[in-house]
Amino acid sequence: MKREIPNLLFKSKSPEISGIEIIRLEKIKEEKESFTHSPEKAHQLEFYQLAFYTDGASEQLIDFVWHKVEKNTVIYVSKGQVNAFKFNEDLKGYLILFTEDYLKEQLTKIPKNTAIRLLTPQLFSPKVQVVQTSNLSAYVELIFEEFYKSTESFNKKYIVNSLFSIIFSKVEEIKKNETDYIKDSEKLTLFLKFQTKLKKMFMSNKNADFYAQELGLTYKHLNVVVKEVINKTAKQYIDEFVILEAKRNLVNSTIKSTELAYLMGFEEPTNFVKYFKKRTGLTPNDFKKEYNKV
Template identity: 85%
Template structure:
């Protein structure tokens, strides 16, 4: 399969601190013509990304949805998600890029479940508005300055790691306040178990009753939990998950609808086309053509 939308890999520029990079948004805009793939065109990330906007207004694409951004907006993009920028005049900000290994290492240092909202991108919006009282701009500016400061290796790594944990924890805290109706309860934990099992099994089974049985609960109870967490039925969530995976595959390669149908676990390609069109309004090929116009 030839890729039409590239996976953007992480390349660290710091020999002292592997797994994290801090870049000015303006620099990416200035140097976009030198990149092998334009940051204004859709691309799939092989790392995690926090974007903090300090000036201007624009939009950022995350998994086929354009989100309006402005000063003091944070956009979080997980590994595997589709991303793109619109570099409007006057747009400024910072990008904090980090690998999965770096994230795991840092999460081990912060309280359990602190990052639950940032690590479940299909559950929460990727956009966060930061109030001035959060002091987040100061920490973001400081981590940028410390990252490029020529200091002793140990101190530099320790300082950057500490600032990253503060920033990550603060963004999660803001996110928690925005979604305070969703508690870190047994219901949320059950939903996350459902989500994790779905990721591994959706190609083989798209039946909500199957997942209820696998989780040791009734179909009715699973539906109640999913509705409380995301205001959708378990089946609706399964369908949205499958469609998102199909969309990523469609724009990410030259794969044909018939191949994608089998990849998504459909025995008959025609059934996949009907399934996709019912939920998106497009045939798989039609979606690909429509999306490539953007």
């Protein structure tokens, strides 16, 4: 398949610290014409990204949904998600980019729930509005200064890693007061097992009963678990997962909808078209045409 959305790879500019990069949003905006792919056009990430907006108001695209951003907004984007920016003249902020390997190295220092959010973006909103009383901005500015302005190499990596952990702990502290913060770890563990099986088997089975049996649960119990974690039925989550995978493939390559139907596990292309249209209001081809206008 020929890709239409670049699968952007991580490039670190620091010889001392690998796996993490901090960039000003203004710099990306100023240099966007020099990039091989415009950051204002959809692109799929092969790394993790945290955007912290310090001034201005705009929108950021995550998996085909535009999220409004303003001063003190934080946006998570996980590896594999589709991302794009809208750069207004007064927009300012920072991007913290980090690889999966870097994240794995830091997992022991990051709160468990924070790691789950980063690794499982479907569970939570990618947007966090930072309260005015928070000192998060001070730590974001510190990590930027340590990364670029510090001439001392001694302990630089340790300092950056420590600030990284503090930043994500601070964001989690803000997030925990929101209504979607999950407190029942047993249900969360079951949901993550369900999600893992779905990722591996959705092409061959899209039936909620099947996944309940795979997990040794009743259909009713699985629904209770999924409802508690993401306020949706198991079937709703399966359908949303399949549709998102289909959308990513439709705009990320030149694949035809008939080919994609078989790739997604549908026996007949017409069944895939009906399934997609019922849940999006568009045929796969119409979605691709409409999206490419943006």
